[in-house]
Amino acid sequence: MGEHWALGPEAGSSLLLCSVLLAIGCALGLRLGRGRSAVERWVLAWLCYDALVHFVLEGAFVYLSIVGNVADSQGLIASLWKEYGKADTRWLYSDPTVVSLEILTVVLDGLLALVLIYAIVKEKYYRHFVQIVLCVCELYGCWMTFFPEWLVGSPSLNTSSWLYLWVYLVFFNGLWVLIPGLLLWQSWVELKKRDSQEANLAKKHK
Secondary structure, eight states, X not given: OGGGGOOOHHHHHHHHHHHHHHHHHHHHHHHHTTTSOHHHHHHHHHHHHHHHIIIIIIHHHHHHHHHSOGGGOOSHHXXXXXXXXXXXXXXXXXXXXXXXXXXXXXXXXXXXHHHHHHHHHTTOTTHHHHHXXXXXXXXXXXXXXXXXXXXXXXXXXXXXXXXXXXXXXIIHHHHHHHHHHHHHHHHHHHXXXXXXXXXXXXXXXX
């Protein structure tokens, strides 16, 4: 039982790399959001972290999977994906569904995150349109990553360890369900508010 609770050096270095990217993302987002509300500053922090994950971590995964596979690769980011592969073996051997989704995620979601950061900072009219599209794309990615696997009994998932189940599978993937869901709600509330303001303005001009 004790080994299931052990945090090995591979897991520690992987979590440290994720923490470094989170710190960089937060620093960038909070700097870009100076003078804005606390909510907007943290939205920008998340988006900067989101973009870093898509381009740095997932971009490297796509490259490694196209030229070979993660299991036979070396390096810091390869080690991170090898560690995650202990929870989901599809990431080790270039599963075509996962790689296809990750290509879409890196190219589309990564670019959308950058466009959304720009739209928030410059207060562009299309901000919430881009925000909705990005969130739907990320929710779709999570759905297609796991639901087909669940339908066939999850043969690639290893849930024998608390670390693999609750940290790698639930926590890290759950972030890309919870936060896009909250951002969708924010867009809904903001668009509803604008609609009410326009309706009230139209009534005044009658």
